[in-house]
Amino acid sequence: MANQEEITQRVAALVVDHLGVDAGEVKPEASFIDDLGADSLDIVELVMAFEEEFGVEIPDDAAEKITTVGDAVSYISEHQEG
Amino acid sequence: MRRVVVTGLGLVTPLGADVETAWKNIIAAKSGAAAITRFDATDFHTNYACEVKAPGHEYGFDPNLRVDHKVQRQVDPFIIFGIDAAGQAIEDAGLLDMTEEERFRAGCSIGAGIGGLPGIESESLVLAAKGPKRVSPHFVHGRLINLISGQVSIKYGLMGPNHAVVTACSTGAHSIGDAARMIAMDDADVMLAGGAEGAICPIGIAGFGQARALSTNFRDDPTKGSRPWDQDRDGFVMGEGAGVVVLEEYERAKKRGAKIYAEVIGYGLSGDAYHVTAPHPEGSGAFRSMQMAMKKSGLDLSEIDYINAHGTSTPLGDELELGAVRRLFGNNIETLSMSSTKSAIGHLLGGAGAVESIFCILAMRDQIAPPTLNLDNPSENCAGIDLVPHQAKERKIKAVLNNSFGFGGTNASLVMKAV
Numbered sequence: 001m002a003n004q005e006e007i008t009q010r011v012a013a014l015v016v017d018h019l020g021v022d023a024g025e026v027k028p029e030a031s032f033i034d035d036l037g038a039d040s041l042d043i044v045e046l047v048m049a050f051e052e053e054f055g056v057e058i059p060d061d062a063a064e065k066i067t068t069v070g071d072a073v074s075y076i077s078e079h080q081e082g
Numbered sequence: 083m084r085r086v087v088v089t090g091l092g093l094v095t096p097l098g099a100d101v102e103t104a105w106k107n108i109i110a111a112k113s114g115a116a117a118i119t120r121f122d123a124t125d126f127h128t129n130y131a132c133e134v135k136a137p138g139h140e141y142g143f144d145p146n147l148r149v150d151h152k153v154q155r156q157v158d159p160f161i162i163f164g165i166d167a168a169g170q171a172i173e174d175a176g177l178l179d180m181t182e183e184e185r186f187r188a189g190c191s192i193g194a195g196i197g198g199l200p201g202i203e204s205e206s207l208v209l210a211a212k213g214p215k216r217v218s219p220h221f222v223h224g225r226l227i228n229l230i231s232g233q234v235s236i237k238y239g240l241m242g243p244n245h246a247v248v249t250a251c252s253t254g255a256h257s258i259g260d261a262a263r264m265i266a267m268d269d270a271d272v273m274l275a276g277g278a279e280g281a282i283c284p285i286g287i288a289g290f291g292q293a294r295a296l297s298t299n300f301r302d303d304p305t306k307g308s309r310p311w312d313q314d315r316d317g318f319v320m321g322e323g324a325g326v327v328v329l330e331e332y333e334r335a336k337k338r339g340a341k342i343y344a345e346v347i348g349y350g351l352s353g354d355a356y357h358v359t360a361p362h363p364e365g366s367g368a369f370r371s372m373q374m375a376m377k378k379s380g381l382d383l384s385e386i387d388y389i390n391a392h393g394t395s396t397p398l399g400d401e402l403e404l405g406a407v408r409r410l411f412g413n414n415i416e417t418l419s420m421s422s423t424k425s426a427i428g429h430l431l432g433g434a435g436a437v438e439s440i441f442c443i444l445a446m447r448d449q450i451a452p453p454t455l456n457l458d459n460p461s462e463n464c465a466g467i468d469l470v471p472h473q474a475k476e477r478k479i480k481a482v483l484n485n486s487f488g489f490g491g492t493n494a495s496l497v498m499k500a501v
Contacts, residue, residue, distance in 0.1 A: 020151030
């Protein structure tokens with residue numbers, strides 16, 4: 001089971017790849033839409049990538065509440081399979 | 083009717099990802115054909131094609147020059163090629179800083195023959211293996227043919243007509259012809275026009291292979307595979323890439339001191355109404371397409387110096403096109419030169435007509451006809467016409483004709499002249 005730091009790194013790598021942003025911009029408080037230039041479809045794709053990467057299922061209602069990098073890390077930490 | 087001129091050029095081809103590199107290699111009689119690298123094609127009908135080369139290759143394509151990383155992840159190769167070629171063209175024309183008023187009158191007409199075949203293939207496999215919830219949310223708009231025009235309009239703020247032709251291998255020529263008419267009819271002052279293709283993928287090679295359209299006999303030396311009018315020709319070699327031109331209303335171009343490459347003076351279109359893949363046995367569609375373009379141009383038949391033929395290297399098509407040219411031009415074929423640059427870069431399908439129109443323009447600029455490679459033993463019907471075998475030929479070129487013919491029996495011809 002991945003620890004918080006490892007999850008943060010893997011999430012950041014996915015965000016950099018999918019959104020084409022610099023790693024330095026991917027801070028916990030960064031909003032996908034307001035700070036990292038994502039649109040709603042980019043977020044759908046990112047959530048899919050998180051699900052594949054961490055083997056978690058993120059239902060639509062939960063996905064809607066993931067608006068920042070930190071939100072994603074928290075959700076994955078709490079829900080990943082041991 | 084308003085006059086329409088070409089003021090910018092952009093190319094992504096298997097022999098170079100900018101206009102001067104591609105043209106230099108065409109004139110040097112190089113071939114872009116090689117074994118397919120995108121996938122293991124060993125067991126396919128053919129294992130060679132003319133791929134756009136990777137970054138780092140002597141004449142490779144670097145998508146990072148003009149296409150955002152995020153867009154690259156979301157769209158198929160044909161869109162990436164198209165965005166880059168359009169960017170080259172608008173930069174070349176010096177039109178990056180148009181005002182909002184000007185951009186209301188500037189549009190896009192960049193099509194493709196097939197569109198996002200690689201992505202349709204790969205996402206279908208995802209669907210089959212993992213179900214609908216794993217299909218990319220960018221699947222649809224990353225594959226649609228009009229998304230070159232869409233992406234380019236967004237990137238450069240072009241708010242005029244936004245159009246995309248889909249006429250198989252005639253797409254590039256129709257795109258330029260239709261866009262020129264939009265300017266002539268006062269719908270726009272500036273149009274980015276052209277075509278792109280990127281269909282070198284398993285289902286693409288398998289599909290064209292099953293249609294018996296591809297060259298298959300030259301696995302030992304793929305550079306010999308595309309050989310228009312040669313007796314050993316056995317089908318086309320698949321190419322990929324894009325060609326885009328900036329078309330501009332003549333008075334506007336003159337007023338701003340633009341570099342004017344050529345004027346589009348004739349456009350012809352026709353349908354074979356005969357068969358889905360085979361050309362009309364008398365080349366009647368090709369003949370009428372050329373005839374209409376020549377009539378519109380107002381030129382005498384004797385004034386055409388160079389024809390860039392459709393010339394795909396298929397057994398039937400090459401002969402029928404030549405026959406149609408012979409019937410239309412009569413004795414004038416003795417003084418013109420005709421070649422097929424598909425012998426060097428393969429068949430770019432929806433991109434072909436645009437890329438080849440650019441080669442026509444460069445032939446006028448440099449007064450040199452590009453060669454037909456591999457024309458070792460011309461068919462017997464080739465007597466009496468200069469098909470520019472093996473090597474480029476310096477000659478007077480003031481007016482040109484470009485032909486494109488596509489599946490479905492769709493034909494387009496463009497006539498351009500130096501200004």
